[in-house]
Amino acid sequence: MKKITSPISNDFKAFTVLAETKNFTKSAAILGVSQSRLSQIIRDMEANLGFRLVNRTTRSASVTNEGVALIEQLRPLFEQVDSVVEGIKSSYGEVSGVIKISATNAGLDALLPKLATVLSANPNVVLEADLDYGMVDIVSKGFDAGIRNGENLPKDMIAIPLTPPVCTAIVATPDYFRRHGIPKTPQDLLRHRCINIRLPTHGGLYRWEFEQGEETIEMEVPSALITNSGAASLTAALAGIGLSYLPDQTVQYYLQVGLLQRVLDDWCEPYSGFYFFYPSKTLQRPAMELIIQALRQSLPEKSPL
Known part of the structure; x- marks a missing residue:
């Protein structure tokens, strides 16, 4: 052809x-x-x-x-033309296109294993991920989809769960704890070196959140390093710079092999997991439909979606 x-x-x-x-x-x-x-x-x-x-x-x-x-005025028209062209290609067995996604590091970590097979089987489908911790308007910014935790999903979107509820993990290297001691309460962190995340939405540092029973705490912790990347925060923790505040799925491997140690578990309650979301009123291109189908097939049988 x-x-x-x-x-x-x-x-x-x-x-x-x-x-x-x-x-x-x-x-x-x-x-x-x-x-x-x-x-x-x-x-x-x-x-x-x-x-x-x-x-x-x-x-x-x-x-x-x-x-x-x-x-x-022209962007919606051009996107429709792209959709028509990709539809013609798919009718001949060739699905292609670039799918743009706004995600956090942890969200992308949750997505990629679920798409490895479909991307391998469709080499003309390209996933382009933009990593951003801010609440991005995916429609106005030209993204096909986004990944955020369930507490931050925008309205009028279709959402597919990627993970079960997750917990925050407070981690550092065993050597760091040998040198600085192990915090027993959130207040103990005020005497420690911490790796902070600066949120792009308002420029402030993310306040670490803790919950135990009826008690909830939000606090600013001392900074040894400030970054806007979860991957950089993990790298810094592995380097022994200080304590990092990350989703437990991100650090699971490093905990298992002993490179990191977790503290304050009893103060880290589960929260909504990560979701893949996209506009509900948009005609999806064949490449996007391929990804949506792969994600839906990966859902547990008891999932309501």
Whole structure:
């Protein structure tokens, strides 16, 4: 069969990337083109359209009102065309497409094992994961789906559970505890070195949460390191820098082999697990349907979903 190429304008895609990053250098790197080539693409678009799309400065680019209107009105149409093209391909047995997902490190860890088989069997389906701890509006940001814990699911979304309820694990290396002692209560953490997460949504440090019976505690702990990545927090804990606050599934292997030690278990109550979610009112592309089916098939038989 002759290969079908999507008629979506590559120039428009380049423009939408620039609108997101507001930087020619970053956009060119994402698109895999030179900065001069990207600049020429935008100039050609503006010449053909008859109006300016971007206001340029030496360090950044801001989208004009006309450019914003263009994106808002054309992006849904272009996505529909992509869906039609992928549907034609799938009718000939070829499912392809890039599925963009917004996730946390722990959420991605929960997803990937469930998709290993389907991705291996469909080499033209590409999963692109953007790791972000903020509450991302997946529709406006152009994502096909997101992964967050059940307490933070946006409304009007279809959600598929990826994990059962999870617990937070407070961990550090055995050597760290030999040097600094083992905390017996959350208040003991005030005398320890901790690895904190800075939340992108408001710039503040995440307050560690504890619960035991009727008592709940939220507290700021001293920082030995501040990061915005769960993977970096895990790496720092393994390096002996301090205590890390992570989902138990993330550290399970390291606990089993003795590289990390867990404390304050009796203060870490289960909370809602991770969910894969996507818009309920959007016609799904064949590649996305393939992933949804794989996730639903992985659900326990007693799952209500």
